[in-house]
Amino acid sequence: MVQAQAASKNWTELLPTGLFFGDSIMDTGNNNQLNSFTRANFVPYGRDFIGKKATGRFSNGKVISDMLVSYVRLKDYVPPYVGTNLTAHDLLTGVSFASAGTGFDTNTSTTLKVISMEKQLEMFKVYKKELAEVVGERRASSVISKAAYVICAGVNDVVLYFQLRSAEKLNPTKYSEQLIEMTMQYVKDLYKLGGRLFAIVGLPPVGCLPYQRTAAGGKNRVCVTRRNEFAFTYNTKLKAEINQLKETNELPGSKIVLIDIYPILMELVEHPKKYGFKESSKGCCGTGLVEVGVLCNRFSQTCANASEYVFWDSFHPTQRAYEIIVDDVIEEALAALTS
Structure with missing residues (x-):
């Protein structure tokens, strides 16, 4: 039904x-040039991608960013x-600045030696200049204002928060609030740059996630x-912050939507057979643990x-799972951005 619409x-x-x-x-290969373990530009990654090529995507095929542009028929x-x-x-229709392993917390990107969220903003500033050189300042300004800015981070922050026993030093509520503050500030920074x-x-x-189950699931x-519980509470509070930002009209002319993937991914994990899956507790790659x-x-x-x-490796869904996730959330998100 959604595809027909x-x-x-x-x-x-x-x-x-x-x-x-x-x-x-969202990363489609930005980590390929990094001296980091957080890369996926080798087999078996990408075995179901176009040309069966490992491009740096942490999946057997496409990732969510690919599916979103494909859905709206950009490319x-x-x-x-x-x-x-x-x-x-490429510049006119969009690119990915994302970096696998990064997070809103700068300690996350430093620990995993990947591109920080702050660095992604700097890359975006360079992109704006390149776009203006190609199409002129006026059209570039129009492109920047009409573009959809999709922001996806936080998982790695949460994983490291628990894994490094930070939870013993800073309570979950406080850290969740800090992440939400960082998230909203990121939106404000992009707004200042024309988004x-x-x-x-x-x-x-x-x-x-399979690795988390292995590490802490007994x-x-x-x-x-x-x-x-941390993730669910974060999403609930983030939605409230977004609504408050709308009510105060702090960012006039903006539209902000939360894409909540928690319910659908939990549904896939708990009821895999309903969606045609045989396994939801471990990944396809290796032991999957x-x-x-x-x-x-x-x-x-x-x-x-x-x-x-459901999962390709011990952290990331398969292309098929991503397809179901996108199909579940895309209609509401597009409506909110284009209404």
């Missing part, structure tokens, strides 16, 4: 450009901003309740059919 609207006129910031859910996938010979069409249409992707049920590898990044490599024995798995 998508075909009935000319989304490319309403949202002609997609710009993506954040972590691996088939999003090029990474780093290490790509971008064409005028007006913002979609913020909320946290998934972090405690149900011998039965159950979903880790405390980490899920801990493999991610360099641990998911050419020596890993992967499942025969990734579409039967």
Whole structure:
């Protein structure tokens, strides 16, 4: 039904450009040039992508940023901003600045040696200048104001917060509030740079990611309740902050929507067979318990059919799971940005 509705609207006129910031859910290859373990530009990553090529996407195929631009018929996938010979069409229709492993907390990107959210803003400033050189200042200004800014970060912050035992030093409520403050400040920073249409992707049920179940779910590898509660509470408070920002009209002319992927991903985890999956507690790559990044490599024995798995590696969903997630949230998000 949603796909039929998508075909009935000319989304490319309403949202002609997609710009993506954040972590691996949006990263399409920006980490490839980094001296970091947080890379995916090698097999078996990308085995179901176009040309069966590992591009740096943490998936067997496309990631959410690709699916969003494909849905609104801008293009088939999003090029990474780093290490790509971008064409005028690439600049006009959108790129990804995202970096797998990053977070709103600068300690996260420093720990994992990836591109910080602050650095992504600096990259965006350079992008604006390049765009203006190609199409002129007036058109570039129009592109910037009409673009959809999709921001997805926070998971890595939460993972490291619990993993490094930061929870013993700073209570979850306080850290959640800090992350929300950082999230909203990021929107305000993009607003100052010309952005007006913002979609913020909320946290998934972090405690149900295969690696988290392995690390803290006990011998039965159950979903880790405390980490899920953190994510759920964060999403609830973030939505309230977004609503308050709208009410105060602090960012006049802007539209902000929360894309809450928590319910649908939890549904896939708890009722996989309902959606055609056979496995939702471990990934397709290797044992599926801990493999991610360099641990998911050419020596890993992967499942025969990734579409039967909710997760590709121990952190990231498969392309099929991403498709279901996007199909569940896209209609409401597009309506909010284009109404």
